[in-house]
Amino acid sequence: MRRQKLWWSHLRIFLFCLSLTACSNDDPITFGFVGGLSGPVSDLGGPSRNGMLLAIEAANANGGIDGRRIHTIIRDDKQDPERAQEVVRELLKRKVDVIIGPMTSAMAMAVIDQVNAAQTLMMGVTVTTDQLSGIDDYFMRCLASTGIHSAKVAEYLYTQKEYRSFSALVDTSNASYTQSWITNFSNHFRSLGGKEDQVLSFHSGDQNAMVEVASQLSQSGSDIVLLVSNALDAAVMAKLLRTENSNINLAVAEWAGTERLVELGGRHVEGTVVPQYIDRESTKPGFLEYRDTYQARFSHTPGFPSMIAYDATNIVLSALKQNPDPSKLKETILAIRHFKGLSGPITFDDYGDGSGLTFITEIKNGRYRVQASQ
């Protein structure tokens, strides 16, 4: 009898342990990441992924969210809309709790319907297209939309630099962003009294087109030439333009404001006006600490994409800490609304678009120097 009882109690303990593992609260939280990790836009994707990892590794080192570890699934969209849709489908199928990314507006536009259908929050990193502004959807971002930034650039060029006419080169491979950017810029610049000379376009990778438009632009005679493209293309274009006409004034969009522009542009990008989402010369302790930690972990200096991704990830993490239910993530973020970012406070509007300053810099001696912050 006693032996039978012993067997029973053993069995019961075993079943109890099984049930514990089955309904354990230790299921990890899963962060999906989508972004251009290879190719010409990898200077956005790689650092963004690193920024996200830094935030998550720190959170995990502190015990995760209420003891739940944070797990990541990282996917490369190769700056290809179809590929982006494919990887987002995979992430949603694997029931990620939130997606950090993508990097570019073109990719965001490609996948927005998928995340809305799945009601999974997508926290964009460097996506600023106006096409996603003012919509109550499952896409959020901690940056202000493109229009706000390009308007500030227009104002700076018109009032501070006293340029009165502009020409522009626009990369159509990320049209959601570039078109928004240039349209807003143009509208604002013209509303101030400026003149649009010509807006040319090319598709990133089409080297012939680049040479062609470069010679056209160098002849435009405009006060300022805007390069709305990625950093690599901007560097090459700057070289082409300055070789033709060394006095030409250049400005780029925020997209190109990475380390790459300086490293590859060299003397040809000196004096270029570069708007930035962040203050690279900040001396805030949080910023400096982040810079050192990043340097130690990844052996290179952090660029702006990594900082934005870091802020974006931390915003999601702090919302999850307040309410661990991922399906309420959007509501939680909007309820908290005000967050602390590396470059300053971040406030979300009702549609999940962030706000932030635009730091207008000029390249001097190979360094970005802040001229104005608006």
Next chain:
Amino acid sequence: MSTSKRPLTFELLKQLALVAAIPLVVTAAFFIWQLYPQLKDNVALEQQVFADLVAERSEEFLQTAEEQVAFFLPILEQSPSDKQTLALLDQFIQSSRFFDSVYLLDYFGIVTHISNRNSDLNLTQELYQGIDVSKSPLIRSSQTLTTASWSDVFLSVVTSRLSIAYRTPFNQHTLVGELAIDRLPHLSQKLSEQGQLVMILDQYGQLIAHPDPELSQQQINLSNLPFFLNYQSSRVKSSEFTLGDNHYFGSMVRMQAPPWYVIVAQDQKQFTAALYKTVNLWLISIIVIVLTAMVIAYRRARQFSKRFERLIQHARDVAKGHYDSESSPTPIQEFQELSSSLTNMAHAIENRERTLQTKEQQLRNTLESAPNVAVQWYDDKGRVNYWNDASQHIFGYTAKEAMGKRLDKLIFSPRPTAEFNIHLQKVACGEATSREFELPFHDKTGKEGNIRGALFSIPGSDDTDLFVCMAFDVTKQRQAEASIRELNAQLEERVKERTRELSRSNKELESALAALKETMEQLVQSEKLAALGSLVAGVAHELNTPIGNALMAASSLEDFTQRIEGAFKDGKMTRSSLAQFLDDARVATGISSRNLERASELISSFKQVAVDQSSSQRRQFELGELVHEILVTLHPQTKKRDVSFDVDVPKRVELDSYPGPLGQVISNLVMNAVTHGYNEHQHGKITIRALSEDDTLTIEVCDEGVGIPEETQSKIFNPFYTTRLGQGGSGLGLHIVHNLVTDLLGGQIDVKSVIGDGTTFTIKIPRVAPVQAFDELSPQPPPQESNEKEDNYDHH
């Protein structure tokens, strides 16, 4: 204590299966414990060899590329023109298996010539000639570069692919060959096909080659991988690690140039697959062996089981009382022995049963014939089950009448019944093994009495217990006890009466004692007065001689004066007669003045002693003076005895105390020594010594006389203790001394004496006497006379 019943077959099966399985399980465990680590080491070693190979291959790959550049440089040096240079570069890139792009940088880091593998030469030139890479830390120009070297991994502006560059300084220029590292993944992929995952990390831990080329392009940094950190810090070459969702076991080696890391890893699942395979084999063999063992065991167990069944049948027969049944013979020795043992047991049981019957009869007879012990058995409801002859004798009921009835129907009234039932229940529920009781009863005729007995349980024939009651008739004892109690009561009354009488006489005694104390105090008082009287008499006697002498001298002088006067009147005074008169007058006045001085001295001593002793006044005084005065005042009483005094009192010993009582103490002790220490005509010496130490003063009065017997020493301070009872000694002298020393003077007194050697009284008193509650005691008589010496006092 298990009550679960399993058939023998099952039990044997289980045991045999266990016997078969345990060694197998133990061996399997040993295998896992011992061989698993070895297996792991083997894998690690294999991986390291493989990783070395990959590193070697990679290095070779890069070295070949370097060699190509080395061959190319002399050709390039001889190029006569820019155009030629460009053509050479293009030729180089088209023929190279390695490089994707090659360009020349001038001293300032500006691209001067460039050729790209898959692009039009002119277009490339147009796009990239003039590009300034001086700000790039990776593609350094000859400004800072001194020897040929490989760069870190970077994103090529020319190819938009992750690349490394081989940089060679050359004529103030730098030749840069870019090599897209996505070739390495191909290598890695190829190698990984052999079941191992091959990865290459750059010096910062960034993944640059992985079988999945996509991952290679993502610039994933693995520098936080514990495996990588451990290798960096302590050169742990092999370890388990997690990458993405997969767990690996891998080994790492470091390449020489460039300083990259090669990791060869195996999926944990694959790694453990071999182990699982072996373990599975073990498991299968365990199952097979156990099953085989069970089949064999089952057949054997059935045979055993049948034999046991036969034996069981035999045992059942014996149990039913068929002691003569026999079991069938069997070839197995133990079974045969068991069977014959059963038969023997049956005979033994038969014999024992017979013996038991005899013993039971004997016991029953004993119970029946015990004349005074009533023995009954009851069932758990208290009904009589057995009733012996003595019970019948005591209670009057026959066994037949009592059988099956409860005691309340027989001998007990309700209260004893209830008590008896309580005892019965306590024994029944095991709370007590036996209960003793004493209860009143009435026998069949109604005569009342008491029984005293014990109740305990014995096992009954079935599961229920029987309760045995053994009882005596104690009626007569109780009657005797009752009469004793009555006697006791009378005795107590008598004791109380006596006590009353005793307390009455006690009170009478107390009042007598009080009267006695009063008498004693009066006696002490009169003793002191008597002493004072003696003193007065002594002093008067002492004064008698000097005053008589003075008187005589004065009258003689008067006589001489009258005579010379007469001679003068008669004119017969001669010169010689006048000279005679003057001589006589000088002698007479000398005599009288000496004697009067002596008298004066006596009086003043007496006065001081009398004042001191008649009033116990506290004052400051000097001990030496006191002793001197005392000896002077004692002189009348001691002069007739041949006693000498030796006084050893230091000078200037000041006391703040009661000189009268202290004087009385000393004089009493001195007189005690004079009187009792020496016989009347014996020469004696009395020593008075004083020693002052700090605040304490020690005074010793010693004689060298007869001594005090030891048995008497403890009594001498008691009142009325005297050796001269009826000879004038009152027995109060030393008692007074003791009281004065211990009470008023605040000290203590001690006596030491050896028969024939003398006696020493030692007094220790404080130099400053304790403060008394009163200012002055009642006047005390002068202490001159000690109690025991009135008989010696010389009355004049």
